[in-house]
Amino acid sequence: MKLPRFGVEEWLNVNEKSAIYDIAGVSIKALTMEELFDLAGLDKEVFFAQLLKKKMDYGWIEGSPEFKTQVASLYKNMPVDNILQTNGATGATMLSLYALIEPEDHVISMYPTYQQLYDIPKSLGADVDLWEIEEDKNWLPDLDQLRRLIRPNTKMICINNANNPTGALMDAAYLEELVAIAKEVDAYIFSDEIYRSFDQPAPSIVDLYEKGIAVNSLSKTYSIPGIRVGWVASNTEVADILRDYRDYTMICAGVFDDMVATLVLENKETILKRNRQILEENLALMDAWIAKEPKASWIRPASVSTSFVKLDVNRPIEDFASELLQDYGVLVVPGNRFDKESHVRIGYCCDKDVLEKGLEKLSKFLNKY
Ligand SMILES: Cc1ncc(COP(=O)(O)O)c(C=O)c1O
Known part of the structure; x- marks a missing residue:
């Protein structure tokens, strides 16, 4: 039987690369290979020497x-x-x-x-x-x-x-x-x-x-x-x-x-320590933003890298999200991609700067409503 379109992935595939402030993705800030080697305390030459010899x-x-x-x-x-x-x-x-x-x-x-x-x-x-x-x-x-x-x-x-x-x-x-x-x-x-x-x-x-x-x-x-x-x-x-x-x-x-x-x-302990810190710092930013943004509310996530924020906007949420991306470069996932209107998914464990600017611009856009 045919599969229907995959709502969230389709939205991300189309829009991810054009976003300036991507606060849609829910991975905890992806590591570069260099960061991984640093966290692991591993000399990259050793790793690459092994790789070169691997069949x-x-x-x-x-x-x-x-x-x-x-x-x-x-x-x-x-x-x-x-x-x-x-x-x-x-x-x-x-x-x-x-x-x-x-x-x-x-x-x-x-x-x-x-x-x-x-x-x-x-x-x-x-x-x-x-x-x-x-x-x-x-x-x-x-x-x-x-x-x-x-x-x-x-x-x-x-x-x-x-x-x-x-x-x-x-x-x-x-x-x-x-x-x-x-x-x-x-x-x-x-x-x-x-x-x-x-x-x-x-x-x-x-x-x-x-x-x-x-x-x-x-x-x-x-x-x-x-x-x-x-x-x-x-x-x-x-x-x-x-x-x-x-x-x-x-x-x-x-x-x-x-x-x-x-x-x-x-090296999971070291990586999880880094990620816990990102999550806690950025969750505090989200808390502060929710507290001061009258048009946003949420059920706070359980220290998990995804959040679902309710927005007080009187229009289809996907139209709102499309215009937000087009006019302000901010990418969120509109809730209708999960069959829920009036909400957006915000992945807040991205770069702190991106989160701060993304939320600031989201507030500017919300101000128009
Ligand atoms: C609940 C859930 N499962 C699976 C995946 C896909 O994970 P992977 O990159 O490991 O294939 C995602 C990605 O967003 C997800 O949210």
């Missing part, structure tokens, strides 16, 4: 043992064999859904969020129920609503924790209730965990539930979207199913990408 064959098909060991250590009890490297979280999600979902399966997906989570199962012929996030519940979906949606034959519940675009976080207590509901019908919980909350990191779904499937990547929390590396962590049975499908969809993520990904993960 550009397919490399390690599932990711190098070093990579897989690093990833497994992010979870409580994850066998290294159950980690599969993918082309970003995008590839991990595509792989998992393509391998596990069949026509007429019942799937419940958090909505709105990253569009893959509902439109891929739909395209595979699944019967998809949307489990809506609610503004008056701090942008979380209601667990009682899930109890109403769940069926004896529900195959999978898909979540994005923390949520893109809102930055809302399901904490451990919430996740435990969710797991109890899924367990009753033996459903998988598929969780895209690409956004980490720095204040109170939520447990991974695979640490809570045997039938949890966790997807993650180096694109957001680890600031390296330019290498296309992500992964899936799951139980052995699921990993074996995915393994077979993976041969059809990707083979491997590439020798160079694996090298850089491993370097990032080996």
Whole structure:
């Protein structure tokens, strides 16, 4: 079945390169290779000497043992064999859904969020129920609503924790209730965990539930979207199913990408420290802006690099965002790209200067209303 257009990615693909102040992207400020070497305390000559000698064959098909060991250590009890490297979280999600979902399966997906989570199962012929996030519940979906949606034959519940675009976080207590509901019908919980909350990191779904499937990547929390590396962590049975499908969809993520990904993960503490600082400083700027901007309000994100800001503008939000870009060079993601009018997604973990100027110009534009 045909896939619909991918709202948020289409908007970014068209507009990203023409923005002067890009406060739409939700990666934490991407690292240059030089910054990565500095943070890792690694002499770049050593790295490049190794690279020059590396055969550009397919490399390690599932990711190098070093990579897989690093990833497994992010979870409580994850066998290294159950980690599969993918082309970003995008590839991990595509792989998992393509391998596990069949026509007429019942799937419940958090909505709105990253569009893959509902439109891929739909395209595979699944019967998809949307489990809506609610503004008056701090942008979380209601667990009682899930109890109403769940069926004896529900195959999978898909979540994005923390949520893109809102930055809302399901904490451990919430996740435990969710797991109890899924367990009753033996459903998988598929969780895209690409956004980490720095204040109170939520447990991974695979640490809570045997039938949890966790997807993650180096694109957001680890600031390296330019290498296309992500992964899936799951139980052995699921990993074996995915393994077979993976041969059809990707083979491997590439020798160079694996090298850089491993370097990032080996130095994750230092990188996360840098990123926590960016997040905290820029979140304080956002707090100050929201406090003084009468036309903007939000449900504050949970120390996550994405935020969803409500704007008091009496016109279609995409028209507003297009004019903002055209006249002021400021790029945000209009909420309609997530099926929510009156909001914009602001990725505030960009360069501080870009954020400050972007918000200043957004205020100028809002003043016209
Ligand atoms: C929730 C979510 N999942 C996956 C992705 C894509 O991640 P990757 O770059 O790892 O493919 C994004 C990117 O915006 C995202 O927001």
